Amino acid sequence: MAQSLAKEFTKGLWAEIPPFRLVLGLCPVLAVTKSVENGIGMGIATTFVLIFSNLLISLLRNIIPSKVRIACYVVIIATFVTIVELLMQAYTYELFLKLGIFIPLIVVNCIVLGRAEAFASKNGPVLSIADGLGIGLGFTLSLAALGAVRELLGNGTLTIWGGTPVFEMGATFLPFQFMIEAPGAFVGLGLMLCMMNLIGKK
Amino acid sequence: MREMINMIVVLTVLTAFSGGLLAAIQSGTAVKIEDQVLKFQKAPAIAEIFPEATNDPLAERFNVSADGAELQIFPGILADGSKAVAFETKGVGFGGPIGLMVGINLDTDQIIQARVTTHAETPGIGTRAKDDLSFVGQFAGKGLDTNFALKGDNGEIDAMSGATVTSKGVSIAAMQAKELYQKLKPEIIKQIK
Numbered sequence: 001m002a003q004s005l006a007k008e009f010t011k012g013l014w015a016e017i018p019p020f021r022l023v024l025g026l027c028p029v030l031a032v033t034k035s036v037e038n039g040i041g042m043g044i045a046t047t048f049v050l051i052f053s054n055l056l057i058s059l060l061r062n063i064i065p066s067k068v069r070i071a072c073y074v075v076i077i078a079t080f081v082t083i084v085e086l087l088m089q090a091y092t093y094e095l096f097l098k099l100g101i102f103i104p105l106i107v108v109n110c111i112v113l114g115r116a117e118a119f120a121s122k123n124g125p126v127l128s129i130a131d132g133l134g135i136g137l138g139f140t141l142s143l144a145a146l147g148a149v150r151e152l153l154g155n156g157t158l159t160i161w162g163g164t165p166v167f168e169m170g171a172t173f174l175p176f177q178f179m180i181e182a183p184g185a186f187v188g189l190g191l192m193l194c195m196m197n198l199i200g201k202k
Numbered sequence: 203m204r205e206m207i208n209m210i211v212v213l214t215v216l217t218a219f220s221g222g223l224l225a226a227i228q229s230g231t232a233v234k235i236e237d238q239v240l241k242f243q244k245a246p247a248i249a250e251i252f253p254e255a256t257n258d259p260l261a262e263r264f265n266v267s268a269d270g271a272e273l274q275i276f277p278g279i280l281a282d283g284s285k286a287v288a289f290e291t292k293g294v295g296f297g298g299p300i301g302l303m304v305g306i307n308l309d310t311d312q313i314i315q316a317r318v319t320t321h322a323e324t325p326g327i328g329t330r331a332k333d334d335l336s337f338v339g340q341f342a343g344k345g346l347d348t349n350f351a352l353k354g355d356n357g358e359i360d361a362m363s364g365a366t367v368t369s370k371g372v373s374i375a376a377m378q379a380k381e382l383y384q385k386l387k388p389e390i391i392k393q394i395k
Contacts, residue, residue: 065209072216079220083227090231093238101297101325 005130008119012134018111019142019189020196025111028102029143030185037159039147041095042102043140045088047133049080049106050115054132057120064121073116074107081106111139142192149188154179239320244276244290244303247317251288251305252278259288266389273382277394284309287390290319291382293375296367297322300331302375304341306383308391316341318372328368337362337369341376346383350376 016022019029028046032038056076057064064072085103088096096103106112115135120128152158153176156169178184240260248259259276266273276288288305301319306312318332331337340359341350351357352366352373359376361369383390 063212065205065212067205068209068213071213075213075216075220079224082224086224086227086231086235089238090234093235093242097242101322 005127008127009130009134012131012136012138013141016135017138017142018135019139020193022111024114025109025139028105028109029146029189030182032099032102033143033147033150033185034180035151035159036144036147037161038098039143040140040161041092042099043136043143045084045103046106046109046112046139047136048084049077050112050132050136051129052080053077053112054115054120054128055125057116058123058125058128061121069121073113077112077116078107111135146185146188146192149192150179150184154184243301243319247303247319248276248288250317251303251315252280252286254281255279256281264393266386266393273386275390278305280307285394286314289379291375291378293371293373293378295321295323295371296328297324300368300371300375302372302379304376304379306346311346313341313344313346316376323368328365330362330365331368331372338372346380350380
């Protein structure tokens with residue numbers, strides 16, 4: 001049990017890390033990773049939704065009729081997304097303003113629905129939480145990593161939390177504006193995917 | 203048949219439960235969210251509407267009742283000593299309600315400045331209403347006898363190209379502000395003194 005628990009948890013961190021291995025949920029990945037802070041915020045919000053939707057779907061998996069399962073999953077996921085949205089408005093309003101429309105869009109993030117359909121509907125609650133936590137952390141790490149690359153090259157800073165940069169390139173550094181724009185997100189993602197595949201091959 | 207009833211029951215119970223849960227959380231966070239909106243949306247908007255106010259419009263805010271609903275009024279004293287008020291009205295945009303904070307000079311009945319506050323518009327398109335000040339800047343200096351409808355609707359406001367629905371939402375909010383102001387002005391003046 002403990003072994004499979006660890007397996008379900010760690011698979012999300014490398015073997016099935018969402019944007020790079022599963023190549024799912026690219027819309028928020030490309031849109032919000034302008035800075036590390038945005039990436040971490042989006043990742044945490046998604047992780048919260050993943051854990052609770054996985055838990056609830058796994059608990060209800062024998063009650064939900066298979067013909068309306070997708071509708072049920074969407075109701076459950078949308079409920080948790082709205083909770084996240086309200087909590088972010090109440091406690092981290094600045095971050096909410098930056099992420100804006102991409103928080104409600106977690107509802108249609110295929111990672112969340114994908115885990116519900118592929119994992120939580122077939123496994124027990126404890127394993128499902130481990131799966132949600134692993135995939136969610138993997139997603140957060142990927143967003144933070146891509147955000148770091150883009151922010152560092154495009155803006156010359158690194159902002160972990162709270163709006164003040166923890167690291168700044170020297171005054172002689174010319175920001176590579178392209179990385180902050182949408183095409184830069186594709187290029188950054190592609191290069192990171194390529195590197196991960198290179199490492200995975202050995 | 204049994205299966206169908208089963209599906210209906212499960213979906214109904216699930217949606218009813220999630221509705222109840224969301225209602226509870228919404229009422230639990232409402233006060234906190236109101237505070238955050240005041241701090242991050244209304245305060246910056248008011249600072250731009252009354253850049254040289256000699257009083258503190260936020261601290262002196264008060265409510266007047268309008269048709270049963272409460273309207274929050276921010277009084278401002280301008281640099282030349284004349285009195286003004288700012289308040290927020292809502293219009294419907296592309297992604298939901300758009301808040302418009304309007305500052306009106308009580309002596310001349312002219313709009314001092316207007317700013318978009320809360321909104322859920324499309325990034326890069328409808329959000330220009332907030333970020334590109336040339337659109338809301340049109341309201342500055344206009345008297346309340348102006349027709350705030352868009353030019354396409356025989357009004358005097360230029361819509362933003364590509365964002366007609368957002369522009370219309372802002373224009374509706376402005377028209378509503380005009381109507382509310384005309385109705386509530388006597389009561390506002392009474393409360394300010």
